[in-house]
Amino acid sequence: MAGVNNVGQSGLSYVDQLKNLQENKKPDETTGKKDLKQEDFLSLLTKQLSQQDPFKPVSNDQMIAQMASFATVDGIGKMNKQFESLNSSMTSNQALQASSLVGRDVLVPGAAGIKKDGAGMAAMVKVPKSVDNLMVRIEDSHGQLVRTFDAGAKPSGDSRIEWDGKDQNGNPLPAGKYKVKAAGLIDGASKDFSVSTYANVNSVLLGKGNGNVLLNLAGFDSPVRLAEVLEVGKA
Incomplete structure (x- = not known):
């Protein structure tokens, strides 16, 4: 059985599994995006737990670290979207102010x-x-x-x-x-x-x-x- 960093017999680390899932994930039918969601993380985590070595189980610290890492990445993604929205709003305001310069x-x-x-x-x-x-x-x-x-x-x-x-x-x-x-x-x-x-x-x-x-x-x-x-x- 694989240790904490492996899933099944693949020999790939948990991070590599996430990367492969993101690369192979089919585009969303409506948006065409390839975003990993919360469900993907939980699915991989469940598979990891089910296939771990019972004599060398995942420690609480390792589990918390993995969850914190995903939460950080997810939070950064949401923050980037908020900044894009803010940037678009600021650009529109600048354009409105700049319109007073015409003439x-x-x-x-x-x-x-x-x-x-x-x-x-x-x-x-x-x-x-x-x-x-x-x-x-x-x-x-x-x-x-x-x-x-x-x-x-x-x-x-x-x-x-x-x-x-x-x-x-x-x-x-x-x-x-x-x-x-x-x-x-x-x-x-x-x-x-x-x-x-x-x-x-x-x-x-x-x-x-x-x-x-x-x-x-x-x-x-x-x-x-x-x-x-x-x-x-x-x-």
């Missing part, structure tokens, strides 16, 4: 922004150390330089810069996507700084089961995550 300008990481017809364009530059002269470059969608200007002295931190939407000769430029680049001298060396630009929110999307809420921005080829938004501007 508003948001600040997102990235040098590319959209200039509207007859208007200028704003951006935010992260300056690691104060600079005497913050030099700004504006490039069009083809990467051609259309304007450079000195934004003046800036302290360390985030600094807002404004471009009037005109080229080097003062001529208004057409609406479209433009890239803002900024640099300055730090410790005698020229450094490029991180730039964020504003974009208008067209719509809100739910992520594909990953809990992310996405924003479709005017002029952007792909959506950005709500978590990436740094600032919410005017409508």
Whole structure:
């Protein structure tokens, strides 16, 4: 007869028996899932007890340990389902809150922004150390330089810069996507700084089961995550 860790003459441990039962269990006709239930555990436990060596019976400690292990696994499974439900609820709430951003300008990481017809364009530059002269470059969608200007002295931190939407000769430029680049001298060396630009929110999307809420921005080829938004501007 087998000991506490074996069932019958199979030579498989109790854990291995559970694994085999889970692998060979037929899918549920309605759900198609292969979940071990409380009845499966009790069935295996009963079989184990009926085939144990009467001279070496299962001790109370071993029995309690096995039952506690199954209860722990079962509890973790239920907790995971509860977290999935909570995550779905939180995603829905985020989407509802994000819907209020439609039609508003948001600040997102990235040098590319959209200039509207007859208007200028704003951006935010992260300056690691104060600079005497913050030099700004504006490039069009083809990467051609259309304007450079000195934004003046800036302290360390985030600094807002404004471009009037005109080229080097003062001529208004057409609406479209433009890239803002900024640099300055730090410790005698020229450094490029991180730039964020504003974009208008067209719509809100739910992520594909990953809990992310996405924003479709005017002029952007792909959506950005709500978590990436740094600032919410005017409508």
